[in-house]
Amino acid sequence: MAAVMPAPAASRLLMSGNEAVARAVWESGTRVAAGYPGTPATEMLEQLSTYPDLYTEWSVNEKVSLEVAIGASMMGSRAFSAMKHVGLNVASDALMTFTLTGAEGGLVIAVADDVGMSSSQNEQDSRFWGRFAHVPVLEPADSQEAYDMTRYAYELSEEYQVPVILRLTSRICHVKGLVTVGERVEHMPKGFSKNAERWVMVPGHAKRRIPLMLQREQELKRLSDKTPLNVLEPGTDRRVAFVTSGPAYMHVREAFPDAPVLKLGLSYPWPMEKVSQLAEMADTLVVVEEVEPLLETELKAAGFAAHGKDFLPRIGELAPEVVKPAVERLLRKEAAPAPEQAAALPPLFPRPPTLCASCPHMGVYYTLSQLKNLTISGDIGCYTLGAGHPWNSLDSTICMGASMGIALGMDKGRGETDKNKRILAVIGDSTFMHMGMQGLLDITWNRGNVTILLLDNGTVGMTGGQNTPANGRDIHGQGAPRIDFRKLIEALGVKPERIHEVDPYQLPVLFKTVRDETKIDDVSVIITNRPCVLIEEFKPFKPYVVQEDKCTGCGNCVEVGCPAIHVTRRDRVVKPSGKEVDLAFTRIDSVACTGCGLCVQPCAPEAIVHFAPAGQVINIQPA
Amino acid sequence: MPNTTNILVCGIGGQGVMTATEILSEAAIAEGHDVKKTEVAGMSQRGGVVTSHLRFGAKVLSPQIAPGTADVLLGFEAAEALRWAHYLKPGAMALVNDARLVPPVVELGLFKYPDDPIGEMKSRGVRTVSFDAATIARDLGDLRLGNTVMLGAIADQLPFSAEVLLDCIVKRFARKGEKVVEANRKAFAAGRAAAAKASVPA
Numbered sequence: 001m002a003a004v005m006p007a008p009a010a011s012r013l014l015m016s017g018n019e020a021v022a023r024a025v026w027e028s029g030t031r032v033a034a035g036y037p038g039t040p041a042t043e044m045l046e047q048l049s050t051y052p053d054l055y056t057e058w059s060v061n062e063k064v065s066l067e068v069a070i071g072a073s074m075m076g077s078r079a080f081s082a083m084k085h086v087g088l089n090v091a092s093d094a095l096m097t098f099t100l101t102g103a104e105g106g107l108v109i110a111v112a113d114d115v116g117m118s119s120s121q122n123e124q125d126s127r128f129w130g131r132f133a134h135v136p137v138l139e140p141a142d143s144q145e146a147y148d149m150t151r152y153a154y155e156l157s158e159e160y161q162v163p164v165i166l167r168l169t170s171r172i173c174h175v176k177g178l179v180t181v182g183e184r185v186e187h188m189p190k191g192f193s194k195n196a197e198r199w200v201m202v203p204g205h206a207k208r209r210i211p212l213m214l215q216r217e218q219e220l221k222r223l224s225d226k227t228p229l230n231v232l233e234p235g236t237d238r239r240v241a242f243v244t245s246g247p248a249y250m251h252v253r254e255a256f257p258d259a260p261v262l263k264l265g266l267s268y269p270w271p272m273e274k275v276s277q278l279a280e281m282a283d284t285l286v287v288v289e290e291v292e293p294l295l296e297t298e299l300k301a302a303g304f305a306a307h308g309k310d311f312l313p314r315i316g317e318l319a320p321e322v323v324k325p326a327v328e329r330l331l332r333k334e335a336a337p338a339p340e341q342a343a344a345l346p347p348l349f350p351r352p353p354t355l356c357a358s359c360p361h362m363g364v365y366y367t368l369s370q371l372k373n374l375t376i377s378g379d380i381g382c383y384t385l386g387a388g389h390p391w392n393s394l395d396s397t398i399c400m401g402a403s404m405g406i407a408l409g410m411d412k413g414r415g416e417t418d419k420n421k422r423i424l425a426v427i428g429d430s431t432f433m434h435m436g437m438q439g440l441l442d443i444t445w446n447r448g449n450v451t452i453l454l455l456d457n458g459t460v461g462m463t464g465g466q467n468t469p470a471n472g473r474d475i476h477g478q479g480a481p482r483i484d485f486r487k488l489i490e491a492l493g494v495k496p497e498r499i500h501e502v503d504p505y506q507l508p509v510l511f512k513t514v515r516d517e518t519k520i521d522d523v524s525v526i527i528t529n530r531p532c533v534l535i536e537e538f539k540p541f542k543p544y545v546v547q548e549d550k551c552t553g554c555g556n557c558v559e560v561g562c563p564a565i566h567v568t569r570r571d572r573v574v575k576p577s578g579k580e581v582d583l584a585f586t587r588i589d590s591v592a593c594t595g596c597g598l599c600v601q602p603c604a605p606e607a608i609v610h611f612a613p614a615g616q617v618i619n620i621q622p623a
Numbered sequence: 624m625p626n627t628t629n630i631l632v633c634g635i636g637g638q639g640v641m642t643a644t645e646i647l648s649e650a651a652i653a654e655g656h657d658v659k660k661t662e663v664a665g666m667s668q669r670g671g672v673v674t675s676h677l678r679f680g681a682k683v684l685s686p687q688i689a690p691g692t693a694d695v696l697l698g699f700e701a702a703e704a705l706r707w708a709h710y711l712k713p714g715a716m717a718l719v720n721d722a723r724l725v726p727p728v729v730e731l732g733l734f735k736y737p738d739d740p741i742g743e744m745k746s747r748g749v750r751t752v753s754f755d756a757a758t759i760a761r762d763l764g765d766l767r768l769g770n771t772v773m774l775g776a777i778a779d780q781l782p783f784s785a786e787v788l789l790d791c792i793v794k795r796f797a798r799k800g801e802k803v804v805e806a807n808r809k810a811f812a813a814g815r816a817a818a819a820k821a822s823v824p825a
Contacts, residue, residue: 014648014658118663142659142686175661175686176648247686254684321689348706349734351635351726353669385669390731558730563670567730584732591766 006051009183017146017172020179021110022047024150025080028106029187030054032072034065036434037463038084039119040173041112045082046466049475053184058466058475061400061434062087066094066109073107073163074199076189078154082110085124086399090435092129095163097201099133100209102161102216105189106154110166112173115290116317119462121380121399123315125292126167130268134217137165137268138229139246143177149229149265154187160216160223167267169290171247171317221269229265232274234281239331241282243275243295243306248288248318255324270298279304286327290318355385357564358540358596360530361455363504365391366560366598367511368424374518375410375418377425379403379436382461382532386426390561394426403427404439408448422451422518429456429470433483437492444493444523451518452525455504456485457532465535489525504528507601533594541595542610546587550607553583557599557608564592565599627680628782629688633707634699635724636671639770643697644675646774647781649791651679654783659686670726674707695780697773700724701740701753708749717749718776718818720756720769752776754817760810768810775814785815 006026007013015023022044025033033056035045049056059065062083069079083091088111095109111129114120130137138153140146146168153164197205224230235241237258244252245264252261260281262274279285287296287308296308311326312318355362365386368376378384378394379402387394396406407425414421427436432454443450458471467473472482489499498520502513510528517524531537546557557565571583588599590611600608630647634640641662648660656679663674676688693711698704698719708717721741729736737743744751754776760769771792778785789811796803 014645014652014660171661171686175659176645177659177683177686178652178657250684250686317687319687319689320685348702349726349729349736351670351672351703352728353636353671354727356669382669389728389733561727563727565727565730566725567732570732582732584730586730 006184007181010180012178012180014176015143015147015179016043016174016176017140017143017168018043018112018174019047020143020147021082021150021166021168022051023179023181024147025108026051026054027182027184028151028154029078029185030080030154031077031105031187031189032069033057033080033082034059034068035082036060036062036065036087037460037466038087038112039463040114040170041082041084041087041110041168042463042466043173044110044112045475048080053186056475058460058468060469062091063094066091066098069107069109070094070098073103073105075105075192077105078187079105079107080110081107083112084120085111085113085126086120086122087111088126088129089124090400092133095129095133095135097206098163099135100201100206100213101198102213103157103163104161104193105187106157107163108150108153108157108166109163110150110168112168112170113291115169115171118170121397123291125290125294126165127268127294128292130165130167131294133163134213135163135165135268136160136220136266137167138265139167139267140172140265141246141249141263142172143175143179145265146172147179147181151182152229160220162216162220167246169246169317175247217269221272224266224269224271225273227266227271230271230274231263231265232278233261233263235260238282240284240286240327241278242286242288243278243299244288246290248290248323251318251320251323252288255320256327264295267295270295272302275299275302275304284330286330288312288318288323291315352388353385354388354563355382355561356533357562357592358533358538358594358598360457360504360528360532360596361386362561362596363507363510363598364426364453364455364528365393366602367507367514368393368426369559370511371514371518373421375421375423377403377407377410377423379425379427379431380462381428381431382457383426383428383431383455390559400431401427401435401439404436404443404450404452407450407452408439408443408446411448411450412446423449424451424453424514424518426453426455428461429454429458429485430460430466430468433469437488440489440494440523440525441492448523449521450523451514452523453514454485454489454525454527456527456529457535458537459532459535461532461534465532471535471537485527489527494523494525498522498524499527500524501527501529504530505596505598507598538594541597543590543593543595544588544597544600544608545590545611547607547609548585548587550605551585552605552607553585554604555582555584555586556602556604557586558584560599560602562599564589564594627678627683629693630677630695630697630777631688631693631707631710632675632677632697632699633703634673635703636669636673638673638699639767640673640675640699643699643770643774644677646791646795647677647777647788648679649795650781650783650788651677653787653791656680657683659683661686672703672706695777697777699756699769699773702737704751705737705740705744708744708747711749713748714750716780716822717744717751718773718780719744719751719753720773721753722755722757752818752822754814754821756814756817759813759817763806763810763813765806768806771807771810772814772817775811775816776818778811778815779819
């Protein structure tokens with residue numbers, strides 16, 4: 001991404017929460033920012049990389065990203081680490097010790113919860129990490145607050161020597177609202193002070209740090225009751241009083257504009273005195289929080305008669321139309337009439353995400369779908385799409401890099417019925433470097449019998465094409481050392497003769513390599529080597545067309561799963577043998593087709609040819 | 624929030640739904656409104672469903688449009704417009720590109736694409752104005768102009784003048800030179816005319 005000139009101070013900009021956080025991180029004089037792409041967090045680092053005067057990087061995983069930030073903080077520099085909710089699980093090992101040493105230069109961890117799971121394997125409430133690690137959690141409710149709270153987070157971090165969690169949700173990260181911005185103020189690092197008792201967390205040292213951490217938490221509790229970030233809005237409609245934070249605040253305000261509300265900006269530790277004051281204002285106290293009843297449980301334990309998840313959903317996003325009728329019911333009143341709507345929808349086809357036209361993974365999944373007797377351990381990213389139609393080729397997906405260990409477990413744990421199954425693991429290049437390498441080492445060391453398909457498309461595909469060590473460019477698109485997978489895999493214990501590099505557009509070669517390697521009782525790695533179609537390395541080929549007069553309706557091309565192939569007509573015929581066969585005659589969308597040729601190879605009547613304008617002859621070059 | 628305008632833009636990843644909403648946001652900002660814009664973009668670049676919510680007025684709280692409260696629906700694809708039609712207020716208008724984009728699950732014969740999504744919307748009482756934005760754009764020389772055609776179509780349904788929106792489009796393309804600006808002006812005018820023509824009862 002090209003560097004941009006930041007807008008001058010006092011500009012009012014339409015910014016997403018992620019963009020607002022990035023601007024505030026830059027303004028705060030932060031010197032080091034690291035992250036790993038993941039929806040909905042990706043744009044924070046992407047934006048930061050366009051600002052001058054700070055170091056940014058894509059790290060290979062979230063734990064490393066936090067460790068890079070911790071190192072900078074030890075030097076007295078302000079530092080930033082951004083990740084999605086599942087990323088904080090990965091980074092938690094570093095967090096749980098860093099909370100003991102504490103920050104020197106301000107350190108802010110922005111964690112974006114994919115509430116509603118638009119593209120994640122689970123839904124988590126990252127506020128738990130605040131309580132778990134005894135660190136403060138700030139929760140903005142819109143873009144302006146995301147900006148203001150990020151700036152404040154650095155002050156807070158340095159004043160209390162504590163890492164600060166900025167908890168965002170999809171509805172903060174990806175909502176654009178107006179933000180008034182300021183200017184960058186340099187924050188020069190004081191330098192590293194050697195102090196083994198603080199920085200070296202051996203048991204003897206750590207034992208002395210724990211009381212300090214707990215004392216710090218007590219001070220933060222007092223701050224929580226004093227800070228203007230936790231604001232009590234009295235209101236005139238005294239039927240219900242609400243405690244809420246983040247985007248849920250906006251929903252409550254919209255649904256109940258005149259109710260008393262305690263809006264938590266510093267949502268951990270909890271301001272119990274302010275809650276007491278709020279409870280005095282109405283007969284009923286309701287906690288509106290996304291996702292878990294974290295605060296509700298705490299208030300009940302403290303003796304408050306609080307409502308919350310007893311009548312509000314515990315899954316997915318809240319919204320005014322969710323909160324309002326639920327609260328009205330709680331008040332035993334007639335449910336508010338739902339807004340009048342057009343007649344209910346007819347059942348419509350789903351539109352699940354699919355692989356792009358020419359995606360190099362399509363050939364791999366087509367191949368796997370044509371082979372029998374396989375158990376396939378899948379991984380995170382576009383690879384997960386192989387579980388969908390028409391390939392249906394994945395048997396598991398758990399988390400980043402897990403395809404390796406799970407495949408080994410499948411191999412070692414198989415019983416009599418699975419004795420003859422071939423076990424495969426599928427993983428992408430970025431995921432392999434994130435957490436897969438360790439799993440592969442475990443496979444080789446423990447003599448697993450697994451065939452690994454390493455689909456190297458030279459980018460983090462699912463999140464929009466970020467750079468990785470496998471494509472030799474850094475966050476700015478600048479040249480960087482490029483990892484050699486063959487050497488790396490060999491170093492992890494795979495025999496050189498069991499490592500193959502294949503072109504995923506060459507179906508016969510791919511098919512033969514997978515079939516041969518799965519027959520061998522050893523670890524094999526098959527690396528595919530075509531770039532993601534969304535990055536600049538991908539060069540479109542000449543588009544293809546279906547010759548209508550030659551198409552026999554065999555439908556083989558449809559089985560490849562390319563979104564550029566459309567069925568024009570269906571038919572059912574009875575073969576001389578008496579067997580009924582469904583036919584699907586097709587055409588290719590010439591605008592979408594990039595000419596990879598995958599559909600050409602299974603086409604029985606050889607009806608798919610390059611598009612040639614009238615009178616022009618094109619010589620077809622093999623891909 | 625009675626003084627808040629709610630515009631729902633829907634379509635498929637890659638059609639420019641988010642960009643169109645962004646330009647509409649800029650126009651609302653130019654008019655001095657508070658603005659919030661958000662997307663529900665499953666896996667936007669991978670052929671999934673995209674809906675973009677735009678709310679503007681004196682002060683916007685929640686970023687999401689509630690079902691039954693949208694003032695206008697701008698649909699980039701026929702079946703997607705049908706999918707989101709229940710977000711409209713009773714009597715509110717849907718402006719729809721009648722292009723049909725059929726996903727692989729339908730091509731595989733697993734699901735059926737509705738025979739007449741626009742007709743279904745109308746039969747459900749939605750004031751639906753449909754036109755072929757893709758052909759209009761192609762005739763103007765570039766399929767990518769479809770986005771601006773759609774903006775032209777919504778221009779007369781906004782609580783501010785069409786010129787404010789056109790200015791935002793022109794500003795956005797100014798860097799790309801006069802030719803691109805001119806093509807977008809034409810696309811905007813064509814979309815505006817198509818919607819006006821389609822909304823006249825035959």
